[in-house]
Amino acid sequence: MHDWQQYVLTLGQAARNASRQLAALDGAAKTRALQFIAGRIRQDAAAILQANARDIAAAAAAGLAPALIERLRLNLQRINCMADGVEQIAGQADPLGRIIEGYVRPNGLRIQKVRVPLGVVCFFYESRPNVTSDAAALCLKSGNAIILRGGKEAINSNQAIAAIIAGGLTEAGIDPAAVQLIEHTDRAIVPYLLKLDSYIDLVIPRGGQSLIRAVVKESTIPVLKHYAGNCHLYVDTATNTIEDKVRAICLNAKTSYPGGAVCNAAEKILFHKDAAGRLLARVCADLAAAGVEIRGDQRTRELYPQARPAVDADWDTEYLALIIAIKIVDSLEEAIEHINTHGSHHTDAILSTSAPAIDAFVKAVDSASVMVNTSTRFADGGEYGLGAEIGISTDKMHARGPMGAADLTTYKWVVTGDGQVR
């Protein structure tokens, strides 16, 4: 039996020490380290593939679902994508050292708010091994040490990638404890990690709802939550000139990700009653043709009788599947109220040519991303130009929506005087 308490303490102390070194590095040193890492990922692709093959074999032997095995699988193209991702992050502007605000007070004190790293981030994630290099690169870029806890199915792939990262860090003269992978897959370790509040500054759990809720419950460290999305499209009455776009967006928002199993897929469509007659049946037919199961309220089923009846729970459910629920509303206000009550504050869109309706929707819908005349599927760090993303926050505190390197920073107040007393 392991002494997990001692294990996580050692891990945490090493991460904290490395974070002090990282905080003192300039941007060029971190860029160089990231370039070394990207180079080594390409160079050592064979080692990653070998390790990955072991994970795939184990997963197949354990009878994992084919879709999960597919998420786990790496190939040369995916490995090159990992390296590209690291290089892209290397090329981004340094998020640190910026003076967010600076001014001189009447008493002569010079006050500056300066961007600095958070310190140590602990990151939980599931089985896709490419997340390992993305997360490590984002943390390095933002001057943070990271403790990685990946899915147990990917442990061999993750160890291979972590070894490559450690090599790149060492080559760059950086303490390899800046990126530490937890090599034990025992769940018993997790509660100890989540109490390490003097060594870890932030926990980011990426994965299913139950994992995130368990982390929130257990953790004495701040957690950036990434609950999934019950995303809405609202089809306004002012859509008669953009009907083709409405149809294309509805279809895309539900079906563009395989199986609809992604947090920014649309799970609900609300039609204004005056748009429903023109559009509802055609949108439903498009979706049905793409294999989507349609559930509808009473009025929807009058226009599209093939829809299954929606029950109350449907409005609050994130399907993560090729299912969508459709409702007819009497007004823009009813749509806003429905979204704010039943939505998950992740991403919601209005489709309309009416500027006042768009303005009211954008102001009143209390979601991390509010979209106008486009697909909810764009709610993504890459699509927003952040490079890779560490997650999509459904919190309102600190960072909201897609989070890039800059969201892994905080600030310090630097106050410079010349002997002032109060």
Added chain:
Amino acid sequence: MHDWQQYVLTLGQAARNASRQLAALDGAAKTRALQFIAGRIRQDAAAILQANARDIAAAAAAGLAPALIERLRLNLQRINCMADGVEQIAGQADPLGRIIEGYVRPNGLRIQKVRVPLGVVCFFYESRPNVTSDAAALCLKSGNAIILRGGKEAINSNQAIAAIIAGGLTEAGIDPAAVQLIEHTDRAIVPYLLKLDSYIDLVIPRGGQSLIRAVVKESTIPVLKHYAGNCHLYVDTATNTIEDKVRAICLNAKTSYPGGAVCNAAEKILFHKDAAGRLLARVCADLAAAGVEIRGDQRTRELYPQARPAVDADWDTEYLALIIAIKIVDSLEEAIEHINTHGSHHTDAILSTSAPAIDAFVKAVDSASVMVNTSTRFADGGEYGLGAEIGISTDKMHARGPMGAADLTTYKWVVTGDGQVR
């Protein structure tokens, strides 16, 4: 027996509804409401004083300590200060609606990060009744509804102030549920409040450590922590030309607040060994003359034998009293290490004329406020020019150090397209 579950639910729903109205108001409407409130505070000062007299009488009858009764006491001057504070916040720039970032992606999507209110804030505070109007004004300014839970000793004063605020809100056409005071002082209500995560977006507890720790433990809502300060002064070797300033700052940082009972008072002084011979005894004599109890490590006591011996626990203790502990260090690096290990990451200062030493200290000390050649006592929202402050965050997430109205906001991503699909 009260049904607290139902009570807090009603409170939370009313706050959420009011917050939707607040989010839609423009800056001028909120400024006008704040001006009405300030006017009514001045006009109805007599009602506040009457209510306050009841609190004072009850406190005296209950045998409260004179210092606590003093904190509770209002007079015309203090009431005018409350009104001044509200007017000052009214006059600040609107923190909302600003476009933090805006750009167009290659696919034509227009992406904007827009500053918006958090929603509903729940604020716990102790017995000073002037905090009621400060907190309400900061939340209104930032478009948030607030639920106030003040100390039970101030309940009559707080009710009088809350009634005045409600009058001002109503006069301005704003739902008075934007500012709700919890009129029950029963502690049983608190756990219910802290589970209201669908109606409250942020909890800010201001008060003793034990209150804050209890709130963190119980709350399913994000908490902005305001742990107290174990603040340090580091007297560098390069201080021979600024000895008078060093002495004045050391004295001020410890003693300028009555009884030293404030989170930004210095609790420790670290002397570089090469500065100690010149300065330590004189600094100690200044402090002793002001009634400060001095505790020192072995080397300190060689230079100032009147010091009591410091024990290990001293280095981690916040005294909130006229006590200070002094230690001699061999290097700047040792000072930094000591502060990062034993400090509370609140406010720490270097006194030095050496630019490299200052630079190293500012970079490496992991505190919300890092001061150079000035007193830690300046770590304060008013002194930083934020107007009133809702608290001094010792968190790294979201807001760090003194928090003003702008720190009670978040952002939303507004993404505008023309039919783009992914």
